[in-house]
Amino acid sequence: MINRRGTLCAGRWTIVVVVLLLGSFITFDSYTYRLLSTLSQSPVSLAFLTTSSSYHSDSKELQSSNASSPENVNESNPHRLQPQVAARNSNRGDPQNVNGSEQDNLKENDEKAELSQLQLTSTRRVELDLWQARAALKRIALEDNDERGEENEQLSNGDPHGKAYRNAALFRQSYMEMEDRFKIYIYQEGEEPLVHDGPCKEIYAVEGRFIQELQDRNPFVTSDPEEAHVFFLPFSVAMMVTYLYTQNSGDMSPLLKFVQDYVHLISHKYPYWNKSEGADHFMLSCHDWGPYVTRVDNNLYSKSIRVLCNANTSEGFIPYKDASLPEINLVGGEVPTVLGGFPVAARKYLAFFAGADHGPVRPYVFKHWEGKNTNVVVHRRVPVAAGLTYHEYMKSSKFCLCPGGYEVNSPRLVEAIYNDCIPVIIADKFVLPFSDVLDWSRFSLQILEADIPKLKEILEAVSEETLIELQNRVKQVRKHFLLNKPPERYDVFHMILHSVWLRRLNIRLLR
Incomplete structure (x- = not known):
């Protein structure tokens, strides 16, 4: 366990969706719609960029808008991915690898690009900036970046990798573009x-x-x-x-x-x-x-x-x-003092839930499981007899039930992750947090509300090997749910x- 203490104050790829708005045009770019495409339970995903077919350009607004270079670019040419405006990130390109004349040419081109960019409207400068980010993501999408193995020695710096992510390489690139550009x-x-x-x-x-x-x-x-x-x-x-x-x-x-x-x-x-x-x-x-x-x-x-x-x-x-x-x-405004928990083999209970009986889902959970099974601990209040606190129960359970309350969301989802407890989400219409990049099926279970009576049967069917894999990925994604100061x-x-x-x-x- 990790000690931690602190206080903190679907559409098909060929479709282009164009919406005509009063006084302005807004295009819902089909490339980035694929990047944010609807999945089986309506999360949005980067995973649709993993095939080369998704690179095809579906709109040429910047080209057809009669603006001057460098905005007048054509995304349909797969060999013309590099934007005509110099990238902001100094890590993109090593000037030490070019000779003097090439450096002069690069400098001249950069100056022309900067002058051209200054001539753009502010809206078009912002859109060009976003175009560069899209182009960078398309380059990653075309590459063979299958890093879905659990380990990757090249990513020892803590960057996302492995099966907990829909496409870790694409996520890393998108995150880098955000850090470099987003205002x-x-x-x-x-x-x-x-x-x-x-x-x-x-x-x-x-x-x-x-x-x-x-x-x-x-x-x-x-x-x-x-x-x-x-x-x-x-x-x-x-x-x-x-x-x-x-x-x-x-x-x-x-x-x-x-x-x-x-x-x-x-x-x-x-x-x-x-x-x-x-x-x-x-x-x-x-x-x-x-x-x-x-x-x-x-x-x-x-x-x-x-x-x-x-x-x-x-x-x-x-x-x-x-x-x-x-x-x-x-x-009380305090972050949890202890993160993590016991390994799967050392956890006494199959599943745990304690909470108020409200909303459309929880009454069914209580009806079928409250006090019915010693291995599935379901109570309105934390049982005193066992001598465990709420979080100690989570740390001692393989699965933590996360049924919706008045609404679909619940703080138990994050609490489970904090305690290395595999979340069991019971909320049919809930779009899970960060599901555009996180593959929740790799570190949690989602159970239909109609399957609540079969809860124990479903959980017991998960093999020990799968339990260990799920818990390891819970640990891996925990950092994405931490509040840090700064x-x-x-x-x-x-x-x-x-x-x-x-x-x-x-x-x-x-x-």
Whole structure:
């Protein structure tokens, strides 16, 4: 076990989807739609780029927009992958490997490219930047990058690899492009506590932690909206519920009015919302009502990127444009003091769940398994007789049940991962966090709600060898769900940003 202590304040590939919007064109690029393609349970995936056929160009907006070079590029030529504008990353290309005349030519070309880029509109500069990122991902997609083995000696630096990922090489490249390019503009309008603030403890902690971390001199944030790839709406739905909602009234109109007024304010004060009709804007909420309050504005609901804990496809969650947010319960604002747990062979219980009896799924779990089997521990409260705490039960169980509560999401998903317990997800319409890059089938089980009566039979059918593999991958992906201060590469803060980055790649603004 690891000691850790700290406090933290489907479409087919030939289809091109083009949407004509009032006053501007927005193209949902079919390449990046494949990159964010719908899977069997509606997560979005990078895995569709692993075949060479997916390289074909499906739209030539930058070429046909009558803009001058270097924007006038043609993606249909597989031998012309290199953008005509010099890459920002100094690691791309070694000047020591070219002679003097070649260096002079490169310098001259770079100067011409920089001059041409300065002549572009700000929108086209941003779109060209994204084009370069797409081109880099296409290069990786064409390569033989099958690294799905459990070990890879070349990746000892902790970069993602192995079967826990849909395509680890593509994820690494996408993450690098994000680190090199991604810029976020935060609207400054609004006052705390409803805006620029959020809860930093208990079950909505990830909402406040993200807002505060992004605003704390984060390198991804820009003060120049003209260079931003996305725009963040920094209001907190959890804080609205605390300060605007009258408890037990059922009246959510104050929350709706606040969101409506905020969108109205930034759309009339700045040109950016109207330019894209909100498609390059994002909001984040871990409160169950997050999806509901976005319905007050049609563009916010149907076009903006919504990062939500309540990622329920039956309630309007759209996987190719919305992102699933993990719910992390920080009791008292403290991160868990101990991460990890016993190996599979040393775990006494087959499965464990303790929690309140609410929502559509949990009553069935209690009906079939509460007190019915000593190897499947299911209780409303943690049993005192065994002398174990909640987390000790998790560390002593092979599987941790994660049924949805009032909504599909549950903090038990992350708690299970923290304790090296294999998650058993019981929520049919739940789009799992970071499922565009993580292959949840490799480190968890998903059981249909209808199969709850057969739960023990299903779990006992998993071999010891498979259990060990699943647990090892749980350990591998744990870093993606950790809140760190300051943030660390590939942690939950950066995974959230990467989810937004992928969805921004899925959109092209043509004006």
